[in-house]
Amino acid sequence: xxxxxxxxxxxxxxxxxxxxxxxxxxxxxxxxxxxxxxxxxxxxxxxxxxxxxxxxxxxxxxxxxxxxxxxxxxxxxxxxxxxxxxxxxxxxxxxxxxxxxxxxxxxxxxxxxxxxxxx
Amino acid sequence: xxxxxxxxxxxxxxxxxxxxxxxxxxxxxxxxxxxxxxxxxxxxxxxxxxxxxxxxxxxxxxxxxxxxxxxxxxxxxxxxxxxxxxxxxxxxxxxxxxxxxxxxxxxxxxxxxx
Numbered sequence: 001x002x003x004x005x006x007x008x009x010x011x012x013x014x015x016x017x018x019x020x021x022x023x024x025x026x027x028x029x030x031x032x033x034x035x036x037x038x039x040x041x042x043x044x045x046x047x048x049x050x051x052x053x054x055x056x057x058x059x060x061x062x063x064x065x066x067x068x069x070x071x072x073x074x075x076x077x078x079x080x081x082x083x084x085x086x087x088x089x090x091x092x093x094x095x096x097x098x099x100x101x102x103x104x105x106x107x108x109x110x111x112x113x114x115x116x117x118x119x
Numbered sequence: 120x121x122x123x124x125x126x127x128x129x130x131x132x133x134x135x136x137x138x139x140x141x142x143x144x145x146x147x148x149x150x151x152x153x154x155x156x157x158x159x160x161x162x163x164x165x166x167x168x169x170x171x172x173x174x175x176x177x178x179x180x181x182x183x184x185x186x187x188x189x190x191x192x193x194x195x196x197x198x199x200x201x202x203x204x205x206x207x208x209x210x211x212x213x214x215x216x217x218x219x220x221x222x223x224x225x226x227x228x229x230x231x232x233x
Contacts, residue, residue: 033221041225042224042225042226043163043207043223045221045222045223048218048220055218056218056219088162090162090163106151106211106221107168108153108165108221109165110155110162110163110164112162113162
């Protein structure tokens, strides 16, 4: 069974540019979450999509956006890049089951990540 | 503000010893808990999940949950140099409007000394 696939793996962008990252979840998973990881802040939640709808959102500015397609694949976009956006961007997928107490339905599996450097 | 706290370490243990990693969480409504391992330059990989009070064992790993104390731990028996990594604790809790959110700690760096 294929895991979570993220593209591109590495990219360098200039301040002010925009970037789009792509994620293909594990087959059968309907929930896709995005996280930003930096050495100082750790893993920070960006947003979650389920069945093409944003179900949850973290505390990031509007420059960070995302979407999910009918095949559960997801993209995130960062516009007007800043130096502080340099980070590892992780996509994670899960079944998205929200039944209370069901850890297995909410277990997330990460992709290998996209390393973004803004210069 | 939901928080998950972990000692950043580094935690150093000799090869063959038991490594004990601890985590506390602030939201008493948290229902499920997860441990991930992250090697330097790699993405986090799931070790195990737990949502009932008590112990859950999987090979050399044992997760322990105490909801009354809002405390989660991970024990690694017979630690190996290959266990050297950062361990992330995460808690799943209701965040409103029918939605749940996973909150991560900043991780504990474990170093197993040969």
